[in-house]
Amino acid sequence: MTILVIAEHDNAELKPVTLNVIQAATDIVKSAGGEIEVLVAGAGCQAVADAAAKAAGVSKVLLADSAIYSHQLAENMSLLVTELAANYSHILAPATTTGKNFMPRVAAVLDVAQISDIIAVESADTFKRPIYAGNAIATVQSSEAKQVITVRGTGFDAVAAEGGAAAVEAISFAEDAGISRHVADELAVSDRPDLTAASVIISGGRGMGNGDNFKLLDGVADKLGAAVGASRAAVDAGFVPNDMQVGQTGKIVAPELYIAVGISGAIQHLAGMKDSKVIVAINKDEESPIFSVADYGLVADLFEVMPEFESKI
Amino acid sequence: MKVLVAVKRVIDYNVKVRVKSDCSDVDLANTKMALNPFCEIAVEEAIRLKEKGVATEVVVVSIGDKACQEQIRTALALGADRGIQVETDQAVDSLSVAKLLKAVVAEEQPQLVILGKQSIDSDNNQTGQMLAALTAMPQATFASELTVADGKATVTREVDGGLQTLELTLPAVVTTDLRLNEPRYASLPNIMKAKRKPLDVKTPDALGVALKNNVKTLKVEPPAERQGGIVVASVDELVEKLKNEAKVIG
Ligand SMILES: Cc1cc2nc3c(=O)[nH]c(=O)nc-3n(C[C@H](O)[C@H](O)[C@H](O)COP(=O)(O)OP(=O)(O)OC[C@H]3O[C@@H](n4cnc5c(N)ncnc54)[C@H](O)[C@@H]3O)c2cc1C
Numbered sequence: 001m002t003i004l005v006i007a008e009h010d011n012a013e014l015k016p017v018t019l020n021v022i023q024a025a026t027d028i029v030k031s032a033g034g035e036i037e038v039l040v041a042g043a044g045c046q047a048v049a050d051a052a053a054k055a056a057g058v059s060k061v062l063l064a065d066s067a068i069y070s071h072q073l074a075e076n077m078s079l080l081v082t083e084l085a086a087n088y089s090h091i092l093a094p095a096t097t098t099g100k101n102f103m104p105r106v107a108a109v110l111d112v113a114q115i116s117d118i119i120a121v122e123s124a125d126t127f128k129r130p131i132y133a134g135n136a137i138a139t140v141q142s143s144e145a146k147q148v149i150t151v152r153g154t155g156f157d158a159v160a161a162e163g164g165a166a167a168v169e170a171i172s173f174a175e176d177a178g179i180s181r182h183v184a185d186e187l188a189v190s191d192r193p194d195l196t197a198a199s200v201i202i203s204g205g206r207g208m209g210n211g212d213n214f215k216l217l218d219g220v221a222d223k224l225g226a227a228v229g230a231s232r233a234a235v236d237a238g239f240v241p242n243d244m245q246v247g248q249t250g251k252i253v254a255p256e257l258y259i260a261v262g263i264s265g266a267i268q269h270l271a272g273m274k275d276s277k278v279i280v281a282i283n284k285d286e287e288s289p290i291f292s293v294a295d296y297g298l299v300a301d302l303f304e305v306m307p308e309f310e311s312k313i
Numbered sequence: 314m315k316v317l318v319a320v321k322r323v324i325d326y327n328v329k330v331r332v333k334s335d336c337s338d339v340d341l342a343n344t345k346m347a348l349n350p351f352c353e354i355a356v357e358e359a360i361r362l363k364e365k366g367v368a369t370e371v372v373v374v375s376i377g378d379k380a381c382q383e384q385i386r387t388a389l390a391l392g393a394d395r396g397i398q399v400e401t402d403q404a405v406d407s408l409s410v411a412k413l414l415k416a417v418v419a420e421e422q423p424q425l426v427i428l429g430k431q432s433i434d435s436d437n438n439q440t441g442q443m444l445a446a447l448t449a450m451p452q453a454t455f456a457s458e459l460t461v462a463d464g465k466a467t468v469t470r471e472v473d474g475g476l477q478t479l480e481l482t483l484p485a486v487v488t489t490d491l492r493l494n495e496p497r498y499a500s501l502p503n504i505m506k507a508k509r510k511p512l513d514v515k516t517p518d519a520l521g522v523a524l525k526n527n528v529k530t531l532k533v534e535p536p537a538e539r540q541g542g543i544v545v546a547s548v549d550e551l552v553e554k555l556k557n558e559a560k561v562i563g
Contacts, residue, residue: 010474071477074442074452097472101454104407104442113408113528116437126531131435132330136339139531179482180451183467187475196473200561224562232491242457242471242492249351249431249491251473257561267329274539278559280551286544295542295559298551308548313555313562 001034001089001124004062006081006103007052008094011042011070014051016197017094019158024121024151025092026057026159032124034089035059038166041080043070049168056160060167066174071185072098075177078105083173085110085146089124095150095252096196107148114148115140119155133248133271153196154254154275188243195246198227200257203246203273204239205231207262207283207302211239216306217261223313229253229273231263247272262302265290282306314461314483316359316368317423319414319444320352320388322381323434336532348384351429353391354489357496358459359427360392367461368425370394374417376410378402382512389507390499396512399520407435409524411443416520418448423484425466430455430488441488451481457492 003025008015018038025036036057040049041064049063062084068076081102085091091106093099095117107114119137120128126141127149195201202217202224214228221228229251230244246253248271258276263269265281265288273279274293281294284301291297298305324330325345333340348356362368373388374397375381385396399413418426431438438454445452453459453468457476460467466481471490481487499507517524545551555562 073479074445074454078446097455097470100438101442101452104439105446105452107439108408108411108443108446111408113406113526114437114439114443115528116439130536131533132324132339133433133436134536135330136332136533137536138533141529141531143527143529177451179449179485180453181480183478183480185475185477236492241475242490243473243475248433248436257555257559268326274536278555278561279539279542280555291544292541293539295540296551296554297542297544298548299544300548305548309551312548312552 001032002087003028003034003036003090003092004084004088005036005038006091006093006099007038007040007048008096008098009040009042009045009048011045012047014048016158017096017153018052019055019161020153020156021092021094021151022055022057022159023156024118025090027121028090028124031121037062039064039084041069041072041077043067053166053168054162054164056163058164058166060169062171063168064171064174068174068176071182072102073180073182074102074105075180076175077102078109079175079177080173081106082109088146090147090149092149092151095152099150103148103150110146110148112144112146112148113142114150115142116150117152118149119152133267134274135267152252154252188241192221193225193227195227195229195244195251195253199255200224200226201229201253201255202226202259202261203229203231203263204234204261205263206233206237208234208239214240216302219310220306220313223310231269260290261306263290264288265293314368314424315370315372315421316362317418317421317426318355318359318371318373318388318393319426319428319440320356320373320375320384321349321432322346322375322377322384323349323432326350326433332533332535336534338530338533348387349429349432351431351489353496354491354493355427355429356388356391356393357494358489361494362461372397372421372423374399374414376401376405376413385512386507387499389510390504391497395510398512398514399517400514401517401524403524404526405524406526406528407437407439407443409522409526410440411447412522413517413520414444415447416522425461425483426486428486428488430490441486445486450484450486452486453479453481454488455490456487457490459487459493
């Protein structure tokens with residue numbers, strides 16, 4: 001069997017989560033044999049394909065390079081992927097906002113169920129996935145002829161980014177569904193690491209009081225090379241933009257160190273960060289549920305302790 | 314313009330679910346159920362479109378056993394005009410739901426279908442996209458802003474990198490994210506009025522859809538518990554622990 005992994009990228013760079021998805025594919029191959037191919041669909045994305053070709057375990061890279069794919073619109077991605085689907089037993093994409101957007105469309109066209117957000121491979125047709133905001137883990141077995149799967153990056157280690165030497169093959173298929181149009185992007189620009197790739201994250205919640213006070217976290221983030229995240233309440237209140245939200249319905253993260261500042265620890269927030277290796281909670285209310293998952297809790301007013309914390313690390 | 318909103322009955326978001334001791338499923342006996350929060354946002358958005366004079370009718374559809382009529386009534390109390398229940402007591406997967414919704418779309422011919430981006434029970438995030446595929450409609454998932462004019466929907470989406478704006482040719486499918494709106498509360502008079510609003514019951518058979526479920530749940534387990542941690546007394550102690558015990562900072 002052959003597995004197709006759909007690469008996450010921004011036309012310039014292969015996103016690291018792709019390497020975690022290739023690991024999930026590798027786990028399937030380990031149990032059932034087969035090859036792993038990667039699809040890079042974008043515009044002016046040769047460099048991405050070249051990077052994917054070096055990833056460990058990849059036997060071929062398919063490059064669909066056309067203006068039609070510049071924003072990976074779901075309608076056009078699903079036309080492309082379903083066109084290629086006949087060759088594959090499994091189609092895998094990361095459970096990012098891009099993968100979540102087009103993969104169910106692919107599954108429906110193929111008339112198969114999709115398995116979302118897997119965190120472990122048990123066999124070629126059996127997977128584990130969190131449900132109910134991660135408060136339960138389901139083991140599911142699919143009897144579909146083809147598996148369409150999104151993969152939670154934090155569930156799998158990344159394969160080596162270097163060492164492979166797969167061939168890159170250009171794909172000529174390029175069809176525009178013509179029913180949707182990209183108008184604009186308003187993307188966050190930051191010198192900090194991506195939340196989903198950072199090894200240290202410091203997040204602020206409603207307790208931060210306003211957006212300006214996130215400066216208290218920025219200082220620590222600068223010193224630790226950390227990404228800055230937030231709770232939903234902080235995003236809803238307009239303190240920080242939506243791309244910083246960690247949680248069930250935001251980004252799922254599992255860094256080496258997660259520092260939660262002024263966050264109460266609602267189920268939905270915990271769902272996005274409780275697999276972090278070490279969790280620190282700084283909160284003035286000792287009853288806050290965040291302390292139940294914290295390795296180190298500091299009961300204190302964040303405005304008093306954050307400057308001191310920054311100066312001492 | 315008619316707007317169709319699909320809604321789901323799920324566990325209340327404040328309830329922490331428990332796994333049954335035989336690991337066959339989660340235990341939903343006697344748990345508080347509610348309208349899925351993202352579906353509530355979808356209903357609210359449709360009602361706002363009607364209040365703006367963009368939509369002329371808001372139809373709400375839910376798939377499930379009789380109990381889901383409660384959630385349809387909730388949506389009617391918020392301001393939807395009429396309800397449709399597709400009655401089944403089977404557990405249906407997203408693809409089957411999308412097929413049932415496709416059949417409802419064929420009957421109702423809405424210009425816009427709004428759904429929640431995910432239900433907080435199965436956390437699948439699939440149905441809207443699948444419906445869009447089956448009906449060959451364009452889609453905008455994770456919407457935080459929606460305007461409809463001149464046969465187009467302009468939708469701002471919450472994506473991992475920030476925000477993205479798309480323009481869709483109607484009819485189209487939109488799925489909601491948290492920031493699209495803040496749902497209203499139903500007033501008591503509206504709750505009373507909702508009881509008299511029309512609610513049609515249909516069956517999958519009548520809609521010509523054969524339900525299948527090709528993904529079997531073998532077991533459901535609680536997640537790994539985290540070891541309890543400690544409370545530190547000072548910033549100094551915290552820094553010392555992070556350096557020397559956890560070894561996560563230099
Ligand atoms: C469908 C749905 C999806 C959701 N998805 C998400 C999600 O993805 N991510 C997410 O985060 N939430 C999500 N939520 C929201 C979640 O339920 C909580 O409302 C939210 O996480 C609360 O954010 P918070 O902890 O910042 O705010 P609060 O719960 O208000 O907590 C603020 C905390 O700050 C502390 N504090 C205040 N002042 C200080 C101070 N000076 N010093 C120290 N501590 C202080 C308080 O003690 C309190 O514990 C979702 C909710 C729903 C219904």
